Amino acid sequence: MTSTTAIGIDIGGTGIKGGVVDLTTGELVSDRVKLPTPHGGEPDAVVEVTREVLDRLTGGDPEDPVGVCFPAIVKGGRTLSAANVSKKWIGLKAEKKFEKALGRDIHFVNDADAAGFAETTFGAAKGVQGLVLLTTLGTGIGTALIYNGVLVPNAELGHIEINGHDAESRAAYSAKEREDLSWEKWADRLNVHYSRLEFLLSPDLFVIGGGVSKRWDEFAGLLKSNTKTVPATFRNNAGILGAAALAADDARTDRG
Numbered sequence: 001m002t003s004t005t006a007i008g009i010d011i012g013g014t015g016i017k018g019g020v021v022d023l024t025t026g027e028l029v030s031d032r033v034k035l036p037t038p039h040g041g042e043p044d045a046v047v048e049v050t051r052e053v054l055d056r057l058t059g060g061d062p063e064d065p066v067g068v069c070f071p072a073i074v075k076g077g078r079t080l081s082a083a084n085v086s087k088k089w090i091g092l093k094a095e096k097k098f099e100k101a102l103g104r105d106i107h108f109v110n111d112a113d114a115a116g117f118a119e120t121t122f123g124a125a126k127g128v129q130g131l132v133l134l135t136t137l138g139t140g141i142g143t144a145l146i147y148n149g150v151l152v153p154n155a156e157l158g159h160i161e162i163n164g165h166d167a168e169s170r171a172a173y174s175a176k177e178r179e180d181l182s183w184e185k186w187a188d189r190l191n192v193h194y195s196r197l198e199f200l201l202s203p204d205l206f207v208i209g210g211g212v213s214k215r216w217d218e219f220a221g222l223l224k225s226n227t228k229t230v231p232a233t234f235r236n237n238a239g240i241l242g243a244a245a246l247a248a249d250d251a252r253t254d255r256g
């Protein structure tokens, strides 16, 4: 029988979070397990904490598909970049490494793409025609492009250069915390980033997710974009949900 739940694990620069997801609604049906990302983000240490998160979650169905999302370009199961984790991830056969350590097949994907998939399937971007640009604002800035409901993977628009800086180093939520910026000062930086993305891509909708999206009310009024902008329906859980939903899709395709 096809499972109606799947497990999603979202590896971030700060925390590794996981949950069991109901695939019909996209809701979490377990407690959210969160452990700190090991300092330095070294592959072996990250894989070990991911195993711990999975162990804590698999009180549920051991047959559930497992999806893992990660803050890097992911192509053919390899991680091809490393912005807020160890450089050892670059070129690593990461999917295989996780599968070996976790003792099961997994679906492995970029974290912003997972969030974009969740919002398209269940949330703020569901049924939206045209171009949706989801950004996750957390330790870094992740971006997902969705055109007419189809995800275009591995957009890395958090790294465009703005005034000589990597955009995420100035406008990620971590920059607000690191520099102790007011909401107004931080929103000024976000507005520069979004207006550049608007000019480059003419999106129809911006969706804002990531760690800061739970504080949407504190900065929504400061955003000046001409493009309609909404918070991610699933806030910072979108990565978990999307990783789980993608893993379930994968499992169905393999069976069919």
Ligand code: BGC
Pocket (backbone or CB within 6 Å): 012, 013, 070, 071, 072, 073, 081, 083, 084, 110, 111, 112, 113, 136, 139, 140, 141, 142, 143, 156, 158, 168
């Ligand atoms: C990485 C992206 C990731 C984003 C959010 C960026 O630094 O380059 O791949 O999606 O952070 O975690």
